[in-house]
Amino acid sequence: MREREQMSENRGADPEWWRAAMHHHISDNLKSASHLTSLMRDPPDADVGQSPSEVIYLENKLRLLHYKPMVGKRLSPPVLIIYALVNRPYILDLQPDRSVVRSLLLSGVDVYLIDWGSPSDRDKYLELDDYVNGYIHRVVKKVCRDSGSDRLTLFGYCQGGTLASMYAAQHPEKVHNLILMAAPLDFSGECGLLGRWSTEEYFDVDRFIDVMGNVPADFMNGGYLLMDPVGNLYTKYVRFLDKAGDREFAEMFARMERWVNDGIPLAGETFRQFIKWCYREDRLMNGRVVLGGRRVDLTDIDAPILSIYGTYDHLVPPQMSRSFSGATSSKDTAEMEIPTGHIGLSVSSKSHRDLWPEVSRWLWERGEG
Amino acid sequence: MRPRRPPPRPRRPTSETAGPLARHTRPVRYTVGADLIRLGIQHQPWLRPAARPSAVRSGHCTERAVTAVRAVTAGLLTRDTGGMDIAARKKKDEGPTGARKGRKSDDMAGQWKAFIEHLEGEMKSVLGTSSAEYRKLSENWLRLSEAMNSNLAGATGGEGGEGGAPWQAIYDQWVEGSRTIKKNMESTLDSEDPNHKKLFQTWEDESQKFGESLADRMLSGMKEQMELYELWMDAFGRDRGEMDHFDEVGGIVGRHYSDFMDRLQRINSEARDDRGTGGADAPSFDDVAASRATKDIYEAWLATTSSMMKDIMATPTFGGTLRQSADAYLKAKESTDRMMEDELRRMRLPTMSQMDELYKGLTELDRKVNAIQEMLEENGPPTPRATAPLRAAPKKKPGKKKAAPKKKPAKKRAAPKKKPAKKKAAPRKKAAKKKASPKKPSAKRKD
Numbered sequence: 017m018r019e020r021e022q023m024s025e026n027r028g029a030d031p032e033w034w035r036a037a038m039h040h041h042i043s044d045n046l047k048s049a050s051h052l053t054s055l056m057r058d059p060p061d062a063d064v065g066q067s068p069s070e071v072i073y074l075e076n077k078l079r080l081l082h083y084k085p086m087v088g089k090r091l092s093p094p095v096l097i098i099y100a101l102v103n104r105p106y107i108l109d110l111q112p113d114r115s116v117v118r119s120l121l122l123s124g125v126d127v128y129l130i131d132w133g134s135p136s137d138r139d140k141y142l143e144l145d146d147y148v149n150g151y152i153h154r155v156v157k158k159v160c161r162d163s164g165s166d167r168l169t170l171f172g173y174c175q176g177g178t179l180a181s182m183y184a185a186q187h188p189e190k191v192h193n194l195i196l197m198a199a200p201l202d203f204s205g206e207c208g209l210l211g212r213w214s215t216e217e218y219f220d221v222d223r224f225i226d227v228m229g230n231v232p233a234d235f236m237n238g239g240y241l242l243m244d245p246v247g248n249l250y251t252k253y254v255r256f257l258d259k260a261g262d263r264e265f266a267e268m269f270a271r272m273e274r275w276v277n278d279g280i281p282l283a284g285e286t287f288r289q290f291i292k293w294c295y296r297e298d299r300l301m302n303g304r305v306v307l308g309g310r311r312v313d314l315t316d317i318d319a320p321i322l323s324i325y326g327t328y329d330h331l332v333p334p335q336m337s338r339s340f341s342g343a344t345s346s347k348d349t350a351e352m353e354i355p356t357g358h359i360g361l362s363v364s365s366k367s368h369r370d371l372w373p374e375v376s377r378w379l380w381e382r383g384e385g
Numbered sequence: 386m387r388p389r390r391p392p393p394r395p396r397r398p399t400s401e402t403a404g405p406l407a408r409h410t411r412p413v414r415y416t417v418g419a420d421l422i423r424l425g426i427q428h429q430p431w432l433r434p435a436a437r438p439s440a441v442r443s444g445h446c447t448e449r450a451v452t453a454v455r456a457v458t459a460g461l462l463t464r465d466t467g468g469m470d471i472a473a474r475k476k477k478d479e480g481p482t483g484a485r486k487g488r489k490s491d492d493m494a495g496q497w498k499a500f501i502e503h504l505e506g507e508m509k510s511v512l513g514t515s516s517a518e519y520r521k522l523s524e525n526w527l528r529l530s531e532a533m534n535s536n537l538a539g540a541t542g543g544e545g546g547e548g549g550a551p552w553q554a555i556y557d558q559w560v561e562g563s564r565t566i567k568k569n570m571e572s573t574l575d576s577e578d579p580n581h582k583k584l585f586q587t588w589e590d591e592s593q594k595f596g597e598s599l600a601d602r603m604l605s606g607m608k609e610q611m612e613l614y615e616l617w618m619d620a621f622g623r624d625r626g627e628m629d630h631f632d633e634v635g636g637i638v639g640r641h642y643s644d645f646m647d648r649l650q651r652i653n654s655e656a657r658d659d660r661g662t663g664g665a666d667a668p669s670f671d672d673v674a675a676s677r678a679t680k681d682i683y684e685a686w687l688a689t690t691s692s693m694m695k696d697i698m699a700t701p702t703f704g705g706t707l708r709q710s711a712d713a714y715l716k717a718k719e720s721t722d723r724m725m726e727d728e729l730r731r732m733r734l735p736t737m738s739q740m741d742e743l744y745k746g747l748t749e750l751d752r753k754v755n756a757i758q759e760m761l762e763e764n765g766p767p768t769p770r771a772t773a774p775l776r777a778a779p780k781k782k783p784g785k786k787k788a789a790p791k792k793k794p795a796k797k798r799a800a801p802k803k804k805p806a807k808k809k810a811a812p813r814k815k816a817a818k819k820k821a822s823p824k825k826p827s828a829k830r831k832d
Contacts, residue, residue: 037679076751137740141748152756157762209699218704227715227722229741242698246691254687300618 020028051260062262062270067105071127074133080155082162086121088112091383093165094126094193098183100175100280102236105131107275107362108173111268114363116372123376128159128168130176134280140229140309142283144290145307148182156190157185169193169379172331174358175200178294181340182305184319185312193382194346195375196318197324198358200332201340203298208333209243215293221291225284233279243330272363301343314340320348320382324361324371331358350378493602494537498734500595501530511584518573525569529562552603564594618774633702641693648685652678 031101063260073080097117099105108129109117130152133143144283157166172180177199184191203211225231241248259265272278306313321341325334334353342347354371356364359369507525512519536555570588574581655678682779697703722737729736 138744138747140741140747146748146752150752154755198714210776212699215704217701218708220708220715223715224711227718243695244691245694245698246687251687251691344396 021116023360033341046258048257048260052257055260055266059092060266061265062274064111064271064274065109066112067109067115067121072128072162073155075151075154077135078155079133080149081129083117083121083125083129084116085126087124089124090164091123091125091380093168093384094128094163095120095169095171095195095379096156096159097127097129098170098176099130099132100173101132101147101179101286102175102233102279104275104278104280105129105173107359108273109273110363113210114133114268114365114368116362119368119372120376120379122206123373123380125376125379126163128155128162130155132280133229135283136281137229138155140284144179144182144293144305145284147286148179149186149308152179154181154186156187160190164254166190166191166385167196171197173197173362175290177201177337178290178300181300181314181317182307182312184317185314186307186310186316187314188316188318191317191319191380192384193322195318195322195324196340197336198326198329198332198338199297199323199340200294200336202301202336202338203294203296204301205335207295207336208335209330209332210239213239216296219291223289228284230281230284231273231287233281236282237276237279240331252294272359275352286354301321301339315342315345317344319351321346322375322378323349323351324375325351325353326356326358326361327353328356329358329361347380402597493599494534496598497533497537500591501526507584507587511580521568521573525562525566529566532558546667548678552599556599556603559596563596567592633700634697637693637696637700641689641696645685645689648689649682652681652685655681734809771775 025234068084069081070084071079072082097105097108099108109115112118117127117129132151157168158169162216170180170184170193172178172195174197177196178201180194181196181199181201184194200207208212214221228235256266256269293305297304298313299305301314303311303313303315321338321344323341325332325337327334338351341351352374353373354364354367355360356366362369508519508522508526512522520623529633533555536558570585574585576582726736726738
């Protein structure tokens with residue numbers, strides 16, 4: 017610091033110095049450009065969802081995947097992963113070294129996953145009840161039959177967590193454990209930018225659904241991009257250019273890009289209910305959601321609950337998940353927080369090092385042997 | 386003829402010497418846009434509707450706006466030779482007495498005197514007048530004090546004012562002097578001694594206060610610029626109710642711009658450090674260090690812009706813009722859909738609304754089928770007893786004519802009747818077993 021004080025201000029204006037800096041940068045950029053050219057000649061591998069699986073049930077656009085076990089020992093009951101109704105679920109099996117599915121399989125967990133498929137106009141009248149008491153309920157029964165187990169572990173990610181919690185409240189007899197990852201459940205406090213944009217003042221959901229039918233994938237994707245426009249539309253690509261010489265990085269980038277741009281529409285009526293009941297009226301935590309003529313009462317949930325959330329999750333801030341287990345009757349609740357974002361929970365190296373082995377351990381401690 | 390010396394470029398103190406002072410020392414001659422934003426932030430109350438002049442509120446300001454545009458344009462054109470002649474205007478407005486300026490100047494001189502006396506008293510009580518530390522520190526104090534006294538006493542105007550040292554120069558002098566004093570204090574005082582620590586803290590607090598007062602005095606010379614800024618706002622549609630939005634977004638932009646300038650200053654200082662630590666034999670530049678500095682600037686810009694945009698996205702202004710965009714899009718789509726509907730009807734093709742009705746019906750049908758299926762699953766397959774009346778019904782049909790040969794065909798019919806029943810039952814059981822088996826590999830499509 018003292019040396020700094022001794023420096024004359026005029027010395028900072030040395031043109032030679034800035035010329036050197038520019039020279040350095042230009043040569044760096046030329047290197048990046050050559051890496052980019054080689055990537056264009058030999059594009060990076062962007063295969064996703066590589067864990068072997070089979071489709072054991074089909075209904076409308078839904079596919080139920082059962083992953084083939086990777087180790088001899090197998091945990092019972094099985095785990096059923098319920099992903100959000102937006103985006104594709106292969107983010108949970110993005111690439112072998114960043115795969116939640118693979119991590120669970122390697123620890124002996126029997127994994128099933130719902131791929132909702134892409135709803136068409138035909139599905140615009142599907143409601144939350146159709147998903148919770150319809151699709152999910154039939155899938156749960158199918159998994160139970162397939163695995164020979166009476167109950168299972170429900171694992172809901174993002175909006176899938178909201179659906180899973182509703183299901184667990186209406187069908188507690190089917191749920192052995194409940195895992196909720198980055199799940200929007202408590203809408204009473206800060207709900208992030210999505211919460212702000214969903215208010216009546218800024219969004220006329222009724223008119224939107226009446227005109228559009230389903231929610232287009234681009235609309236949802238646009239919303240996510242706008243939450244950090246510079247980061248998502250500029251910085252990301254600058255970083256890519258910086259590291260374009262790293263083949264492994266380029267492949268991971270290509271896979272993430274594929275996933276980000278592979279959104280699916282969301283059934284209009286479901287979206288309408290989700291915005292009104294959850295974001296605007298916070299009905300779930302207050303026991304005011306009614307599905308199939310029955311109230312969703314969270315105190316009916318008595319299964320062990322594991323809440324997972326990312327400290328820097330801007331889509332679903334941690335406070336939207338934290339208070340959930342307190343609203344249930346469960347006496348066995350746990351929380352795991354990782355310093356990462358919404359997607360980082362499933363793809364970051366930190367999560368795969370620190371989080372997923374712990375989740376497997378939690379499951380084994382509560383397994384039926 | 387000697388070339389005219391350009392006006393001194395305002396220098397900003399480093400954050401470690403000035404802290405909050407940095408807020409008051411934004412460079413004033415970079416660009417008009419930057420100036421406007423900065424001024425907008427520093428004087429938020431000026432932008433609030435209630436604080437605006439009545440002429441502006443009532444909307445009679447077009448003429449003033451045009452004047453402002455002309456003035457600022459003229460200022461831009463003459464910027465290199467002194468910019469807008471604000472000092473001259475100020476003099477004209479306030480008359481020849483300069484009473485206000487004199488009072489301000491006296492205030493600053495008084496503050497400076499009180500500051501010096503307080504610090505000197507503290508130094509005496511903590512260090513003692515005979516100590517080497519006191520003598521060393523007093524030397525700096527004396528030098529700065531003399532220079533400041535002389536300049537403050539002579540100061541009569543705002544920035545570039547006539548008849549005294551410009552406030553910008555006084556401010557620069559203060560920053561340089563305080564920097565040296567701080568450096569000496571750090572090297573002289575014992576950081577373990579609580580009294581020394583207290584003395585240092587007193588210096589930090591007092592110097593900040595004084596620096597802020599000085600900066601305020603310096604900025605007060607820019608009131609005309611503020612007025613111009615107000616007029617610019619008139620030109621940008623304040624009366625169309627957009628001013629609040631500008632307040633909101635402009636505030637965010639200005640805050641982040643200030644942060645960026647701080648970062649830039651820090652990076653600049655560090656870059657100079659990198660160049661300076663190599664010693665006399667070191668090369669005149671180090672391209673790696675230079676590259677790092679420019680990269681740091683770029684990163685700082687990215688981080689600032691990113692965080693600024695995130696903040697803007699969270700504003701009610703942006704929320705309102707989203708709503709407007711969505712409404713405009715929906716309006717257009719509604720209109721297109723109506724046209725499409727008419728065309729399809731004319732062509733006797735199924736329209737979208739008809740298809741929607743169909744989808745609605747199909748979804749209802751799906752729900753009913755699913756409910757029936759679930760009921761069947763819960764209650765098990767239909768029992769033979771339940772089906773018997775349906776199958777027995779044809780038996781009652783035969784009339785009198787067929788009464789005679791009734792027995793024979795009845796036997797014949799009875800025999801094959803059981804077989805289909807068994808055949809029907811068999812596949813049901815098989816199917817049930819298959820469903821229960823966990824090894825079944827093939828997918829089952831339900832719809």
